Amino acid sequence: MKRSILLATILLATVLLAQYTPPHTNPGPAAERIVGKSVPLAQAGPAVIAGDIDVYIFGMRASQAAALKGNPNVAFYVAAAGFNDIILNPAPSNPPCANPFSNRAIRQAMQYVIDRDYVANEIYKGFAVPMYLWLSRYDPTYSVVADIISQLGIRYDLDYARSIVDREMPKLGATKGADGKWYCQGKPVTIIGLIRIEDERKDIGDAFASALEQLGFTVDRKYVTFDVAIQTIYGTDPAQFQWHFYTEGWGKAVLDRWDTSSISQYCASWFGYMPGWGTTGWYNYANETIDKLTEKLYKGLYKSFDEYVNTYRQATLMCLQESIRVFVNTNLNVYIATPKLQGVTADLGAGLRASVFNARNWYIPGRDVINVGHLWVWTASSAWNPVPQGGFTDVYSVDWWRMMYDPAVWNHPFTGEPMPFRASYVVETKGPDGAFDVPADAYRWDARQKAWVSAGGEKAKSKVVFNYAKYTSAKWHHGQPIKLADVLFIYAFLWDIANDPNKVARESGVASYVNSSMSLIKGIRIVNDTAIEVYIDYWHFDPNYIASMAVLTPDMPWEVYYAVDQLVYVKQTYAASRAGATKYNVPWLSLILRDHAKAAADVLQEALSAGAYPEKWFTVGGKVLLTKDEALARYRAAIDWFNKYNHLIISNGPFYLYAIDTAKQYIELRAYRDPAYPYKPGNFYFGVATPVEVSAVSIPTIAVGQGGMATVTLSVPAGAGRIFYKWGIIDPATGKFLYISKEEATTGNTITINMPADVTAKLTPNRAYQLWLLTYAENVPIVAEATQVFVPRAAAPTPTPTPPPTTPATTPTTTTPAPPPSPTVTVTTAPTAGGTEAMIAAVVGLIVVIAAAAFALMRRGGATKTR
Numbered sequence: 001m002k003r004s005i006l007l008a009t010i011l012l013a014t015v016l017l018a019q020y021t022p023p024h025t026n027p028g029p030a031a032e033r034i035v036g037k038s039v040p041l042a043q044a045g046p047a048v049i050a051g052d053i054d055v056y057i058f059g060m061r062a063s064q065a066a067a068l069k070g071n072p073n074v075a076f077y078v079a080a081a082g083f084n085d086i087i088l089n090p091a092p093s094n095p096p097c098a099n100p101f102s103n104r105a106i107r108q109a110m111q112y113v114i115d116r117d118y119v120a121n122e123i124y125k126g127f128a129v130p131m132y133l134w135l136s137r138y139d140p141t142y143s144v145v146a147d148i149i150s151q152l153g154i155r156y157d158l159d160y161a162r163s164i165v166d167r168e169m170p171k172l173g174a175t176k177g178a179d180g181k182w183y184c185q186g187k188p189v190t191i192i193g194l195i196r197i198e199d200e201r202k203d204i205g206d207a208f209a210s211a212l213e214q215l216g217f218t219v220d221r222k223y224v225t226f227d228v229a230i231q232t233i234y235g236t237d238p239a240q241f242q243w244h245f246y247t248e249g250w251g252k253a254v255l256d257r258w259d260t261s262s263i264s265q266y267c268a269s270w271f272g273y274m275p276g277w278g279t280t281g282w283y284n285y286a287n288e289t290i291d292k293l294t295e296k297l298y299k300g301l302y303k304s305f306d307e308y309v310n311t312y313r314q315a316t317l318m319c320l321q322e323s324i325r326v327f328v329n330t331n332l333n334v335y336i337a338t339p340k341l342q343g344v345t346a347d348l349g350a351g352l353r354a355s356v357f358n359a360r361n362w363y364i365p366g367r368d369v370i371n372v373g374h375l376w377v378w379t380a381s382s383a384w385n386p387v388p389q390g391g392f393t394d395v396y397s398v399d400w401w402r403m404m405y406d407p408a409v410w411n412h413p414f415t416g417e418p419m420p421f422r423a424s425y426v427v428e429t430k431g432p433d434g435a436f437d438v439p440a441d442a443y444r445w446d447a448r449q450k451a452w453v454s455a456g457g458e459k460a461k462s463k464v465v466f467n468y469a470k471y472t473s474a475k476w477h478h479g480q481p482i483k484l485a486d487v488l489f490i491y492a493f494l495w496d497i498a499n500d501p502n503k504v505a506r507e508s509g510v511a512s513y514v515n516s517s518m519s520l521i522k523g524i525r526i527v528n529d530t531a532i533e534v535y536i537d538y539w540h541f542d543p544n545y546i547a548s549m550a551v552l553t554p555d556m557p558w559e560v561y562y563a564v565d566q567l568v569y570v571k572q573t574y575a576a577s578r579a580g581a582t583k584y585n586v587p588w589l590s591l592i593l594r595d596h597a598k599a600a601a602d603v604l605q606e607a608l609s610a611g612a613y614p615e616k617w618f619t620v621g622g623k624v625l626l627t628k629d630e631a632l633a634r635y636r637a638a639i640d641w642f643n644k645y646n647h648l649i650i651s652n653g654p655f656y657l658y659a660i661d662t663a664k665q666y667i668e669l670r671a672y673r674d675p676a677y678p679y680k681p682g683n684f685y686f687g688v689a690t691p692v693e694v695s696a697v698s699i700p701t702i703a704v705g706q707g708g709m710a711t712v713t714l715s716v717p718a719g720a721g722r723i724f725y726k727w728g729i730i731d732p733a734t735g736k737f738l739y740i741s742k743e744e745a746t747t748g749n750t751i752t753i754n755m756p757a758d759v760t761a762k763l764t765p766n767r768a769y770q771l772w773l774l775t776y777a778e779n780v781p782i783v784a785e786a787t788q789v790f791v792p793r794a795a796a797p798t799p800t801p802t803p804p805p806t807t808p809a810t811t812p813t814t815t816t817p818a819p820p821p822s823p824t825v826t827v828t829t830a831p832t833a834g835g836t837e838a839m840i841a842a843v844v845g846l847i848v849v850i851a852a853a854a855f856a857l858m859r860r861g862g863a864t865k866t867r
Contacts, residue, residue, distance in 0.1 A: 029671050037374075045071075079351030118156075264298050430461055477641075560591070727741050
């Protein structure tokens with residue numbers, strides 16, 4: 001199969017009906033300044049009402065949001081932009097009974113000790129929904145696995161959990177004392193729980209700890225803040241047992257139409273987010289089968305959509321069986337702003353935070369500044385450096401950084417579909433079984449030779465031509481022209497840190513993560529001064545995801561990457577990652593800290609003084625992409641930037657970093673008004689989307705063994721596209737599906753479900769069952785679920801023919817009993833994003849059939865972040 005498609009113009013159709021009146025037509029953002037500061041959650045609402053801040057980009061606590069509801073001075077924007085889980089430490093201990101969570105059955109039992117409904121309804125006051133895996137019904141891919149939870153029977157059942165613990169603990173060598181407590185070699189089995197105190201996770205952690213105590217464990221509750229928790233959990237060897245469980249929290253960054261990255265992040269060791277974090281010399285959890293399944297998903301090694309679905313379901317089941325993480329709830333984060341704020345795009349995956357869409361379009365009529373509140377501007381665990389899996393790993397760094405750079409490709413805020421942002425592209429693919437011959441004039445960086453070498457003779461399933469003209473026609477924030485050399489240098493940098501043996505040893509977790517994607521790229525051919533052709537051994541049924549896997553964003557100029565490389569890998573005076581910093585007892589590199597940035601500037605000064613120029617990095621096929629004079633000019637500009645601003649964060653987006661004071665928790669961004677900057681206010685504005693909702697379900701009387709029908713009425717927003725749905729029948733006594741259909745599509749606001757006779761034949765007369773429905777819209781693929789109880793009746797017996805009477809008789813009149821009234825329908829559906837203030841932003845004409853590509857998203861900052 002060969003398919004070619006140009007996708008640079010899709011964006012126009014998606015924003016056609018969104019309403020936005022720009023305050024001016026100058027290049028750059030709508031406002032002149034973004035001023036950010038730390039605002040405690042308890043003060044966020046009063047700060048917005050008083051006008052001290054215009055928008056708060058950290059999700060409100062449920063109780064605070066409820067208190068503000070209906071206040072005319074506060075606008076609500078709701079998004080399922082974060083979630084919580086409890087991560088368990090599975091490291092083996094000596095003696096084994098010292099760590100119960102090394103036992104898989106006991107970890108599985110933890111799924112039953114969390115009362116998720118209590119968390120959602122009482123702790124979160126309805127601003128959350130139960131969650132059983134890394135997806136909820138607010139994630140489009142949830143439609144693939146929605147029935148699995150029912151099949152596994154996960155529920156709140158402390159007695160069942162106790163039965164498992166009582167069975168397994170003696171196997172580990174533990175004994176239960178007369179006091180009902182577990183003992184290991186005469187000492188209480190003590191579980192150390194790190195419980196975050198800043199938000200509802202304190203209540204979740206306490207509830208979990210109390211349940212553990214009821215099971216006979218002794219719990220050492222350590223109440224911690226962000227910095228302490230991050231350093232302890234992710235910065236120490238799990239085998240040191242400084243923790244046994246932790247109340248993790250995650251902020252989403254983008255919506256993904258079909259997932260391949262989240263399942264890898266939360267289940268697979270190779271991705272670097274499982275206990276041990278890929279750090280050499282530490283205990284590292286790994287499950288070989290899960291690793292293989294998730295790598296198959298991530299690298300596009302399936303040959304059809306059905307194979308993708310089957311692989312995803314298999315990996316999901318295994319991940320839940322391993323239960324390293326116990327997922328608790330998806331937060332319906334409430335973001336608040338003054339109603340005067342214009343230009344809001346409510347990303348269905350991220351809300352108002354972690355956005356490349358919002359800051360560029362925000363403005364308040366008559367003002368040139370937007371005051372932004374966040375829980376923190378900076379923390380000791382907020383490292384600003386461009387190394388994937390090294391810097392920008394928390395929401396506090398990411399949320400500000402997204403305002404400063406333009407990604408090459410980004411996901412649509414309502415569909416989750418990758419789309420061109422500042423680079424256009426053309427994709428060609430040979431399909432899952434075919435391959436292009438990589439030409440001799442395509443090149444790949446060789447980490448051992450430290451040179452670009454011909455990639456001729458390699459094979460690749462796809463190739464993508466990326467045009468970076470909207471970058472190369474403009475300048476970096478420090479005034480130097482953006483060049484294709486910046487793009488090629490970053491490709492080489494990533495190949496180098498993933499393949500140079502010394503660099504791999506230095507930052508093993510980083511290397512593993514980066515290599516998972518860079519190994520797929522077989523060669524790069526320079527087309528002209530603005531375009532490259534990337535050959536990638538990756539196939540997907542949606543070409544947009546092929547592009548997103550192959551692309552790299554020039555987010556910082558090459559000389560910054562060069563300085564980082566020298567500090568981390570050559571001088572080894574800093575580490576790229578938290579784990580590296582802990583392991584080698586060196587600072588975790590953060591280019592917003594003055595002393596760190598000065599060290600980087602000193603590297604550039606050394607190069608400038610020596611006339612050092614990494615020419616081999618810019619020599620591709622005998623062509624030199626950057627001259628020595630241009631390199632020296634770059635050094636000078638970056639050094640001047642540091643001398644002026646005391647940091648080395650340089651990028652190319654609508655705002656530049658003017659000032660940051662980590663002690664005072666203050667940040668100021670200023671508009672980048674270079675005449676060549678390609679975007680103006682109104683570009684990439686989408687507004688607020690409305691998902692499909694289930695209004696009613698009607699089921700006439702169903703007869704066992706006979707065909708039946710149900711009718712579902714939907715509330716469908718304009719521009720929703722096709723409606724996808726599937727349905728099933730659940731036996732409430734077991735919670736298991738007796739039948740589940742394949743996904744089908746329709747149009748309009750009515751779904752007609754036809755129950756075949758062979759399906760109803762499986763039912764027992766006069767016994768209650770549940771009809772289950774899952775549905776979503778093509779262009780706003782947030783899932784709505786509904787269930788309705790129905791009671792089938794016995795089929796009427798087939799009448800026996802009566803012989804004709806021999807004498808005339810009066811024919812009796814038969815009255816058919818009226819069917820019982822339909823039972824009340826219970827509908828669960830996603831609330832409208834943006835609350836009652838939501839406007840319908842129509843999304844027209846996108847192809848929505850895909851799977852996510854996490855590495856391209858990470859280079860664009862798209863993975864979920866700790867908070």
